[in-house]
Amino acid sequence: MTLFLDYIRKKVGWCPNTNAIRTAPVILTVPSATADASVPDGGVGGPGRLDRGVNLALGSLLILIRNGRLLWFSFLTGLVLALSLVTSFGLQYLSGINPLTGFGLATGSLPVLVAAGSSFWLVLTFMSQFVVAFCSVILMAGLISCVSLLLSGRTATIREGMSNAGNHLLPITGWALVYAIVATVQFVIMNLYPGDLFLTIISGIFFLPIGFITLFVVPVIVLEGKGLAGAVMESLSLIRKTWGEILVCFFVYIVLWFVVAFVALIPAVAVGFPSGDPVLLSLSIGLYLLVLMILIMVYSTTVGIFLVGLYSYARTGRVPLMFEGKPGVKTVA
Numbered sequence: 001m002t003l004f005l006d007y008i009r010k011k012v013g014w015c016p017n018t019n020a021i022r023t024a025p026v027i028l029t030v031p032s033a034t035a036d037a038s039v040p041d042g043g044v045g046g047p048g049r050l051d052r053g054v055n056l057a058l059g060s061l062l063i064l065i066r067n068g069r070l071l072w073f074s075f076l077t078g079l080v081l082a083l084s085l086v087t088s089f090g091l092q093y094l095s096g097i098n099p100l101t102g103f104g105l106a107t108g109s110l111p112v113l114v115a116a117g118s119s120f121w122l123v124l125t126f127m128s129q130f131v132v133a134f135c136s137v138i139l140m141a142g143l144i145s146c147v148s149l150l151l152s153g154r155t156a157t158i159r160e161g162m163s164n165a166g167n168h169l170l171p172i173t174g175w176a177l178v179y180a181i182v183a184t185v186q187f188v189i190m191n192l193y194p195g196d197l198f199l200t201i202i203s204g205i206f207f208l209p210i211g212f213i214t215l216f217v218v219p220v221i222v223l224e225g226k227g228l229a230g231a232v233m234e235s236l237s238l239i240r241k242t243w244g245e246i247l248v249c250f251f252v253y254i255v256l257w258f259v260v261a262f263v264a265l266i267p268a269v270a271v272g273f274p275s276g277d278p279v280l281l282s283l284s285i286g287l288y289l290l291v292l293m294i295l296i297m298v299y300s301t302t303v304g305i306f307l308v309g310l311y312s313y314a315r316t317g318r319v320p321l322m323f324e325g326k327p328g329v330k331t332v333a
Contacts, residue, residue, distance in 0.1 A: 049244030049245055049248060050244075050248055052245050052248075052313065052319055053244065053245040053246070053247070053248025053249045053251075053252070054248060054249075054252060055319050055323050055324050056245060056249050056306055056309045056310055056313070056319060056323050057248070057249040057250075057252035057253060057306065058252065059309060059319075059320075059322065059323025059324060060302045060303075060305040060306040060309060060323065061302055062323075063147070063150070063305050063322055063323070064298070064301060064302055064305060067150060067156075069156075069157075069158065070143065070146060070147070070301055070305070071298070071301065072158050073139055073142065073143045073146075073158070073300075073301045073304070074294075074297040074298050074300065074301045075297070076139055077136070077139060077296075077297045077300045077301065078293065078294075078297045080132060080135045080136055080139065081293065081296065081297070083131070083132060083135070084132045087128035087131070087132065088128075088187075090128075091114075091121070091124060091125060091128065091191075092191075094112075094113045094114040094121075094124070095112060095113075095114060095115070095116040095121065095191070096111060096112035096113070096116075097116075097191075116191055116192060117188075117192055122184070122188070125184050125187055125188065126180060126181075126184045129179075129180040129183040129184045129187065130176060130177065130180035132180075132183075133176040133177075133179035133180045133183060134172070134173065134176035134180075136176075136179075137172050137175055137176045137179065137218060138162070138165055138166075138172055138176075140218050140300075140304050141164075141165035141168060141172055141218055141221065141222045142158070142161040142162040142164070142165040143161065143301060143304040143305070144161075144165075144218060144219050144222045144223065144304055144307065144308055145160070145161040145162075145164040145165055145222055146158065146160070146161035147304065147305050147308040147309075148222070148223055148308055149161070150322070151308060151309075151312060151320050151322060164222070165222065168221050168222055168225065170227075171221045171226070171227050171228040171231060172218075172221060174228040175217055175218065175221070175228055175231075178228075182207055182210065185203065185207075186203055186204075186207065189203050212239070212246075213235065213236055213239050214232060214235050215235060215239060215246065215307065216231075216234065216235035216238045216239065216307070216311060216314075217231045217232055217235045218231075218307075219307050219308060219311045220234045220235060220238075220311075223308075223311065238311065238314045241314050242310055242313065242314050245310060245313070246310065249306055249310075253299065253302070253303075257295060257299070260291075260295060261291075261292060261295065264288055264291040264292075265288060267284065267287075268284035268285060268287070268288045271284060309322075309323045
């Protein structure tokens with residue numbers, strides 16, 4: 001752990017003993033995230049993937065810390081997650097399933113208002129998944145727009161980012177439809193075949209690679225203005241160049257996730273469980289789940305920042321200076 005912290009301090013110039021200083025968004029001279037066909041792709045891939053992956057992972061966290069307004073996207077993502085939970089629980093209630101029974105908070109059965117697997121149930125499932133998918137994709141598009149402005153040396157507002165995302169509404173809606181179809185299939189499998197572990201694992205194995213190879217779809221739609229089909233094909237091309245950096249970055253995120261989750265679990269284990277008080281135990285578990293929810297919200301924003309940096313690297317062969325924690329030079333008007 002000491003070596004890991006030393007590496008972080010070396011890469012991003014961060015010291016845990018230094019008081020936080022509020023600063024304005026850093027204006028750097030970096031290559032624009034917008035594609036330029038005249039820029040060679042030389043330098044992309046090959047040796048140094050580990051270094052670049054770590055720089056992009058930790059640099060995305062650093063950019064989020066220095067530009068706190070981007071946390072509004074985390075907050076909005078939390079609202080989308082809450083909407084997803086409400087719609088999922090609502091569909092279970094309509095199907096006569098009480099989702100709170102497993103938590104010991106409710107007992108008994110409910111009347112079946114909409115039979116699971118019926119045509120109406122499938123329509124409701126798809127519509128709820130589409131609303132959640134569309135909100136998630138449009139938020140990611142707005143975040144990518146804001147980060148792209150920051151990398152080009154401009155200040156970025158949430159309104160400006162969302163406005164730019166609205167300019168690509170057609171392909172964004174198309175991509176939300178694709179996500180909704182995938183999510184509907186998984187929801188149907190989990191609810192109609194809850195005991196079939198093999199089928200659940202197979203569906204996960206099938207859908208995870210789809211998510212990986214289409215990682216750049218939203219960045220390409222927003223930063224290049226391509227349609228959905230062109231964005232999917234371009235995503236495949238960019239994945240081939242940057243797969244190593246992606247794996248390294250997500251490994252770093254997973255390590256940080258488990259460290260924070262473990263530290264957050266300590267109070268629940270030290271206070272809630274030994275007390276034997278059901279109320280205190282429930283409160284400890286609830287607070288821990290809240291911490292995990294916040295982690296997911298911040299993680300989604302960090303991934304969006306990372307994607308813009310990775311996209312810029314794939315196009316220019318250079319990691320943006322902002323991701324290396326280096327001071328930039330103000331652009332001349």
